[in-house]
Amino acid sequence: MSIVAREEELATTEGQRRPLAETATAARGPLRLARHSLVLAKRNLIGVLRTPEALIDVTLQPMIFLAMFTYIFGGAIAHGSRHDYLEYLLPGVLAQTIAFGGAQIGVNLNGDIEKGVFDRFRSLPIARAAPLVGAVLADVVRYALLCTVTxxxxxxxxxxxATNAPEVLAACVIAIAFALCLSWLSVLVGMLARTPGAVQGIVLLVMFPLTFGTSTFVPVDTLPGWLRSFTDVNPLTHLIGTLRGLMLGGPVQSHLLWTLAWMAGLLVVLVPLALRAYRRRA
Incomplete structure (x- = not known):
């Protein structure tokens, strides 16, 4: 075989192998990201176990909210029936505390950056987005604990x-899934803010109107018109409507569709922005 023919054969073989290698690399990409993210999620959970006071926002806080609003406002709002008000209140408090609980992830990520932890991550052969995805996945345990406590x-x-166990479980799953989508807002702020304290302040500033401008504490039709316009498009209003329908009975489809649409929108908008900010910061 001539040298030219041999070179043509090698080129053809290499050309056949390259697409296969590229395909294999592309296939390993998502698996690699998932594996590294789970390892880093475990790292975050170990940190939580060593500092259990970090779970106050998902344990004591919902208990305080439930007891305080039920016994302080329940008699006035529900015309003396605190039990009826508790039935109305609990799904709203679950959604509210889930929204507030998302602030912690941004605080932790910002603290890790300040301590140089992400410099170490950059030197490791891991997927670039794994630290962020792992931090979000670790929050599944926190949100599951929050649902159980509430x-x-x-x-x-x-x-x-008023419904059965599968519907209550479905409500908890939807609440956790929504919280994971919303937590990317805290991740984004954590990448942009200068200090952990600033992250907490900014996230809570955003969450207060979102959580109180809803049907959490009072029916929407009792609100003034200008506030109701905001409440009607508030994603937490639709999440609360979904939770109430699944836990107490009643229409669910409309609120559920809006909730799923908001979840998709949050992911589409916030995840690319958070990853871009992460690449610049870390």
Whole structure:
């Protein structure tokens, strides 16, 4: 075989191998990201176990909100029936505390950057986005704990779901999924703010109108017109409507569709922005 023919054969073989290699690399990309993200999620959970006071926002806070609003406002708002108000309140408090709980992830990420932890991550052979995705995945445990505590303490106070166990479980799953989507806002702020304290202040500043400008505490039709216009498009209003429908019965489809649409929108907008800010900061 001539040298020219041999070179042509090698070129053809190499040309056949390259697409296969590229395909294999592309296939390994998502698996690699998932594997590295799970490892870093475990790292974050170990940190939480060593500092259990970091779980106050998903344990004591929902209990305080439920007891405080039920016994302070329940008699006035529900015309003396605190039990009826507790039934109305609990899904709203679950959504509210889930929104507030998302602030912690941005604070932790910003603190890791300040301590130089992300400099170490850059030197490791891991997927670039793994630290962010791992931090978000670790929050699944925090949100699951929040749902358990809220429902458990609500049952102690007298809350009883009017639907069956699968529907209540579905409500918790939707609440956790929504929280994971919304937590990317905290991730984005964590990448942009200068200090952990600033992250917490900015996120809470955004969350207060979102959580209180809803149907959490009072029916929407009792609000003034200008506030109702905001409440009607508030994503937490639709999440609360979904949770109430699944826990207490009633229409669910419209609120559920709006909730899923908001979840998709949050991911489409916030994830690319957070990753871009992460590349610039870390």
């Amino acid at each position: 429902l458990g303490f609500g049952y102690v106070l007298g809350f009883r779901a």
